[in-house]
Amino acid sequence: xxxxxxxxxxxxxxxxxxxxxxxxxxxxxxxxxEREGVAAVSQRRVAAEAEVPPxxxxxxxxxVDDLLVDALTRVNDxxxxxxxxxxxxxxxxxxxxxxxxxxxxxxxRAHVMAECExxxxxxxxxxxxxxxxxxxxxxxxxLAPYLPDPVARAGAAAAIDGLFLRCCTVEPAPKVDEVQxxxxxLVSPGSAPEPRTGPGASR
Numbered sequence: 001x002x003x004x005x006x007x008x009x010x011x012x013x014x015x016x017x018x019x020x021x022x023x024x025x026x027x028x029x030x031x032x033x034e035r036e037g038v039a040a041v042s043q044r045r046v047a048a049e050a051e052v053p054p055x056x057x058x059x060x061x062x063x064v065d066d067l068l069v070d071a072l073t074r075v076n077d078x079x080x081x082x083x084x085x086x087x088x089x090x091x092x093x094x095x096x097x098x099x100x101x102x103x104x105x106x107x108x109r110a111h112v113m114a115e116c117e118x119x120x121x122x123x124x125x126x127x128x129x130x131x132x133x134x135x136x137x138x139x140x141x142x143l144a145p146y147l148p149d150p151v152a153r154a155g156a157a158a159a160i161d162g163l164f165l166r167c168c169t170v171e172p173a174p175k176v177d178e179v180q181x182x183x184x185x186l187v188s189p190g191s192a193p194e195p196r197t198g199p200g201a202s203r
Contacts, residue, residue, distance in 0.1 A: 022060055022070065024050050029071050033114035038121050041067065065127055072118045072131045080138045090145065094187065097142065098180035101160065103167045112168040146187035156186040 028049035032040050041064055047054040061067045082100055086093040103109045119135070122128035139160060143153045163182065167173050174182075 018060070021052075021056065024052070025057055025060060025067070026071050026074055029067050030111065030114055033071075033117060034110040038068065038117050043067070065125060068118065068121070068125070069127050069131075072122060072128055075115045075118060076131045076134055080134065083138050083142050086142070093142075094146075094183050095176070095180050098176050098183055101163050101167055101183075102176045102179045103173050109168045109173060112164065116164055116168060143187065159186055 025046055028046050029041055032045055032049055043057045043061065043064060044054050046067065047057045050057075057067075061070070079100065083097070086096040103112050118128075119132065122132050136157065139157045140150075140153055143156050147153045147156055159182070163174075163179060167179065
C-alpha cells in the first residue's frame with residue numbers, strides 16, 4: 001500500500017464527519033415531514049430535531065430548499081439503487097418492484113408519505129425537478145423490457161406513481177401480492193415480457 005499522508009487522513013476524517021452530519025440533518029428533516037409536512041421544515045426546526053445548534057444546519061444548507069433538494073436526492077438514491085439491484089428474472093423483478101411500492105407498518109407509510117410529498121413539491125421548485133426526471137427515467141428503464149411501446153410505458157409509470165400514493169393513504173394498505181397483481185396486469189397486455197435489459201440486468 002502507498003503512503004497516506006497525515007493531511008489525507010485529516011481530509012478523509014473531515015469528509016466523513018461532514019457526511020455523518022448531513023445524514024443526521026436529513027434524517028431530522030424527514031422526521032419533521034413525516035409528522036407535519038414539508039411546510040413545517042425550517043433550519044431552526046431541523047436543528048432542534050437533530051439536537052444541534054442552528055449554525056450547524058446553515059453551515060451545510062444555506063437555505064431550506066437546499067435541505068429539501070438533498071433530502072429528495074437521498075430518497076431517489078435509495079429507490080434507484082433498489083431498482084438497479086432487482087433480479088434479472090422478469091417475475092422476480094416484478095415482485096421485487098411491488099415490494100418497493102407496498103408499505104408495511106404505520107411508520108413505513110408515514111415515511112413513504114413524506115417521500116411522496118417531497119416529489120409533489122418538486123413541481124414548484126425548479127431545483128428539485130432533476131430528481132423527478134431521474135425517477136421517471138429509472139421507472140421507464142425498468143418497464144422497457146415488459147412494454148416496448150413508450151406510450152404503454154408512460155401509462156404504466158403513471159399508474160405506479162398512483163400506487164405509491166394509494167399504498168400510503170388507503171386503509172388497509174395494499175399488500176405486496178396485491179401490488180404485484182396490479183403491476184402484472186399493467187405490464188402483461190397479452191404477451192410474456194422480454195428478458196430485462198435495463199437497470200439490474202446481467203451484463
